[in-house]
Amino acid sequence: MTMSGTTDAPRPTTAPKPKPAAPRLRAPRRPHSPGRPRRSILLTILTGVMLLYSLVPLLWLVISATKTQQGLARSFGLWFDGDFALWDNITETFTYQDGVFGRWLLNTLLYVVVGAGGATLLAVLGGYALAKFDFPGKRAVFAVVIGAVAVPTTALAVPTFLMFSKLGLTDTPWAIxxxxxxxxxxxxxMWVFAAEAVPTELMEAARIDGASELRAFFQVALPLLAPGTVTVLLFTTVATWNNYFLPLIMLKDPDWYPLTLGLDAWNKQAATAGGEAVFNLVVTGSLLTIAPLIAAFLLLQKYWQSGLAAGSVKE
Structure with a gap:
């Protein structure tokens, strides 16, 4: 009981304890999207270096083809000379030595059309057969093909020359x-590509509908094999177009030379007694030689890229 007029003494109040701070959580990392590849500075630098390594020789070739014989010696390699002689060099290249450059160009086209075209046809037929048919000795054929890929072509050049000399085929187009x-x-x-690009069920459906093997191949399988066919055609074309060592040991007659061997003969001409130096024609001829390959790669680029990427993703 309290007396009147007196007040209760205030009770001491305790300050509320501060709440512990919530732990700071790291911001979640944004998941990497497959459609947006990560940027790499090192990869960009390496790509730029490789681009320069590839384009500088081509740039030198284009610039040097615009110079005369004297201009090649008096000017900087990666800059133009005072005399722009590109058209004169092209004209002289096709008229020098009674127009033998045109003959070399036709020889190269012959070797590419028959040789590279035939190699592509055989690769398509053989690759499709190995991919879609089972037969005894298939594993042995696979081992032989892999072994043949590992053997460099230069190692077979001398045995091929000895065999062709016995048959009397040297110094003829058949030797190339x-x-x-x-x-x-x-x-x-083509073996690997056909195994993924041509569904077995589609070929069986064509056979059930009464199509023969040849008809099923040409009407069903061959359109599906177009990207791989173009890829193989580009590889064989480049290999035949740039072939040097095999014609060097097989051919003696300059009339059957390809472009590679003919331009090499012009280049060595200055080192012979009384020989004329025609380095401007060698450079111009080299530019004319690679122009068809560049055009082929640019025109068939979409087929080539799709052919290389085929089979890389398995659904």
Missing amino acids: ILPSLISPFGLYL
């Missing part, structure tokens, strides 16, 4: 065409 028909890498590439 027949070896070019064999492309182990093209066969292996």
Whole structure:
């Protein structure tokens, strides 16, 4: 009981304890989207270096083709000379030595059309058969193909020369065409591509509908094999177009030379007694030689890229 007039003493109040701070959580990392590849500075630098490594020789070739014989010696390699002689060099290239450059160009086209075209056809037929048919000795064929891919072509040049000399085929176009028909890498590439690009069920459906094997191949399988076919055609074309060592040991007659061997003969001409230096024609001829390959790669780029990527993703 409290007396009147007196007040209760205030009770001491305790301050509320501060709440512990919530732990700071790291911001969740944004998941990497497959459609947006990560940027890499090192990879960008390496790509730029490789781009320069690839384009600088081509740039030098284009610039040097605009110079005269004297301009090649008095000017900087990566800059133009005072005299722009590109058209004169092209004209002189096709008229020098009675127009033998045109003959070399036709020879190269012959070797490419028959040799590289035949190699592509055989690779497509062989790759499709190995991918879609079972037969005894298939594993042995696979081992032979892989072994042939590993053997460099220069190692077979001398045995091929000895065999062709026995048959009397040296110094003839057949000495270049027949070896070019064999492309182990093209066969292996078409083998792998046909196994993924041509569904077995589709071929069985064509057979059930009454199509023969040839009709099923040309009307059903061959359109599906178009990207791989173009890829093999590009590889065999480049290999035949740039072939140097095989014609060097097989051919003696300059009338059957390809472009590679003919330009090499012009380049060595200055070192012979009384020989004329025609380095401007060698450079211009080299530019004319690579122009068709560049055009082929640019025109068939979409087929080539799709052919290389085929089979990389399995659904």
